[in-house]
Amino acid sequence: MQTTLVILGFIFTLFSFLPLITSPLWWIRILDFPRLHVALLLSIILAAYVAVYGVQSTSEIVMVVVWALAILNELRYIIHFTPVVKVEALRTEKANPTNAFTLMISNVRMVNQKYDKFLERVLEANPDMLIMNEPDQAWHDSVCKVLDERYPYAIKKPLDNTYGMLFWSRNKLHDSEIRYLVEDGIPSFYTVIELPSGDKVSLFTVHPQPPRLMLNTETREAELLLVAKEAKKAPYPAVVAGDLNDVAWSKTTKLFKEISGLIDPRVGRGFFNTYNAFVPFFRYPLDHVFYDPVFRLVSLRRLPKFGSDHFPIMITLSFEPQREHEQVHPRADKEDKQEANELIQEGLEKGEERNQEKQNSNSQ
Template sequence: MAAAFINEIIHVYRFTIFSPVQALRSRIKAPQNSFSIMISNVRMSNTRYDKYLKVVRETDPDILLINEPGHKWAQEIAVLDNTYPYSVKCPLDNTYGMIFYSKFKIIKKEIRFLIEEGIPSFYSLIELPSGKRFDFFTVHPQPPHLNKNTDTREAELLLVAKEAKESPYASIVAGDLNDVAWSYTTNLFKKISGLLDPRIGRGFYNTYNALVPFFRYSLDHIFYDPAFRIIRLRRLPKFGSDHFPILIRLNYEPLEADEHEVPVADADEEAEAQEMIDNVLEE
């Protein structure tokens, strides 16, 4: 028990400003392959569409991921089609809808239901104006429930982790993971995928619960390949949802990728991840 508690404290400590950063900052003064991503769980029952659109207009992200939009949300924010020529849309009235907008060309897009019906995830291949391409995976697995274990959530995340690792393109995974950044599953995801966590060494950037000031933690995440360098990371103002939006600006710098210390899974962790996936797929 004591050992587990100490281990948890160590994992949490890594998300303080006293710990070394994992994701290195770009040193380029005029980055040519930079772009911004905004992610937000809008909360399907939230009707402050105007406040959300105000945050989007003021932030003006290049890529916009929306978790939990129902059909009403899709209708009320359709004006974004005028700003974002590319999109992937799967609004659902079960709190697992997803919409993705991009100013950049989407070369390939897929709406997948990897583990459970009614819970989509997206895969997109995005092309920057320079012609450079990267994978963008978006997820929103089920949260833990009193009468339901977390097996399906873990399996979905680990499936995406393997896809990101095996892709010939640099990958970004973003969304509401319904899990904190320092959990065992999230750490295993990062080791299997080899993706970086920009929060490490910078702060918690808690996104939930926006409605309860003294009870907040990080559920909304952006993980990315070492080929990217961070320029900026910040939490955005609340807009009526129980989640804060979060914004990150990255620059594609593949020649500098080796300077990062990349999380790596050992043989036991690889086997454990595969077993967790197989157990769910075989049910």
């Protein structure tokens, strides 16, 4: 039993410190996700060891101290998404904000066929705008009749590779584009939304590749940081939303915020975990909304599941530019900008390599 606890303690300590390595290797970056789980499990191991065997020798003292440091290392990331920390995104003080909009984001899971259950969620929530990640043609054909009747504006790109994307809006859209920023077959959307007041918002929707077995994260980092730079230079206040396949506390997300200048409504409020809906203990915040400080938060909530491995998430924002200065404005320094440019270049090169491999495979 003692040996087992020591081995487990060593493994989880390694899990805590490995992500400090700046590398796109999938087996390192995947460890950005379970920081809370590693902290909890390592705390249990430490408590069990001390309670059963005590701490007597110098080696045991060193071991327990290292375990404690590993726990603190994990907590320093996730604590920002608890009420212990001051909120980053302020709530509106208006009882009934008139210049507001509601956005619902949902990764529907391509193989999920509970189309009617999804439509129930949409009709219950009644958002002004809806982003769907992972829809294929079957999803498009099953929901478009109902949604087209309720939403006069749309951007559509269903795909059978789990990277399809659909967007519906009650608000008028301008300058809409379907773009492939890094990899062929992985689209993102850009559009300008006209609010009822006539004010305009630049919206970017994204769904980059996640870290998984034998698939590193160069292209994910590149796509997110390219969008961050575009959001910073956008002609109108920006909103970036979608399944980012990254957790809210990762170094990449932090760099994304600094480069874009956008804020995260989760900070100081909670995790709002959206994945995995099937496994209660292993859940992470992967579906995000980041926005310009000209907006004030009206509400943020996770919606009930409907058959996908992701929960939908919905946010309502109020356009209040006159109070922009009261909110946090993330800023990038020279080192941040240099790091972002290097990651973008590395990701674009990897994306070109993957595009070439796909072309060669298709030609054979």
